[in-house]
Amino acid sequence: QQQVKQSPQSLIVQKGGISIINCAYENTAFDYFPWYQQFPGKGPALLIAIRPDVSEKKEGRFTISFNKSAKQFSLHIMDSQPGDSATYFCAASYSGTYKYIFGTGTRLKVLA
Amino acid sequence: DTEVTQTPKHLVMGMTNKKSLKCEQHMGHRAMYWYKQKAKKPPELMFVYSYEKLSINESVPSRFSPECPNSSLLNLHLHALQPEDSALYLCASSQVATPQETQYFGPGTRLLVL
Numbered sequence: 001q002q003q004v005k006q007s008p009q010s011l012i013v014q015k016g017g018i019s020i021i022n023c024a025y026e027n028t029a030f031d032y033f034p035w036y037q038q039f040p041g042k043g044p045a046l047l048i049a050i051r052p053d054v055s056e057k058k059e060g061r062f063t064i065s066f067n068k069s070a071k072q073f074s075l076h077i078m079d080s081q082p083g084d085s086a087t088y089f090c091a092a093s094y095s096g097t098y099k100y101i102f103g104t105g106t107r108l109k110v111l112a
Numbered sequence: 113d114t115e116v117t118q119t120p121k122h123l124v125m126g127m128t129n130k131k132s133l134k135c136e137q138h139m140g141h142r143a144m145y146w147y148k149q150k151a152k153k154p155p156e157l158m159f160v161y162s163y164e165k166l167s168i169n170e171s172v173p174s175r176f177s178p179e180c181p182n183s184s185l186l187n188l189h190l191h192a193l194q195p196e197d198s199a200l201y202l203c204a205s206s207q208v209a210t211p212q213e214t215q216y217f218g219p220g221t222r223l224l225v226l
Contacts, residue, residue, distance in 0.1 A: 043218050044155065104154060107152075
């Protein structure tokens with residue numbers, strides 16, 4: 001119940017295309033869903049986050065879509081660029097805890 | 113300034129050595145974290161400090177010993193490590209110790225235990 005399942009494991013997208021990464025969870029107590037971006041040799045950095053009271057959040061080219069009934073959320077990267085090539089981790093947490101439950105990660109490669 | 117710094121960047125140590133990893137932040141954050149990350153895996157939480165007190169120890173072996181000398185510094189003391197402890201060790205900080213607060217990660221220390 002504490003797992004967050006992330007797919008796909010790897011993704012190759014052409015420059016200008018849309019990258020879509022999906023995550024699913026079981027624990028309905030989760031109330032915060034961040035996405036982290038990690039470049040090789042760097043620590044993860046928060047990209048965008050959402051709470052379950054909204055169905056979508058957009059920041060620039062990055063959008064989180066959230067489906068509470070299906071217990072799924074996804075990251076959409078519009079107009080993908082080679083500089084977006086990185087590993088993306090979804091995560092979930094709930095109030096009263098200190099920790100994130102991370103997904104297994106998606107390695108995105110955007111071809112020039 | 114949203115930077116978390118970590119030293120050293122790389123560390124090679126034998127199983128009988130004692131070494132320390134250091135982490136520093138000057139954002140006024142009162143929560144600091146140690147994570148371990150294996151290749152192609154997500155970060156795994158090891159320790160959480162809140163207001164310089166150890167709040168969470170995720171069942172980490174005693175060969176890893178954290179220390180928070182003040183609100184800006186976090187150390188991880190290493191002793192008698194095993195080769196399977198080789199990993200990227202990440203430090204992070206946040207305003208306070210709740211997951212809803214953005215955690216800012218450092219670049220990590222890549223540790224190799226021989």
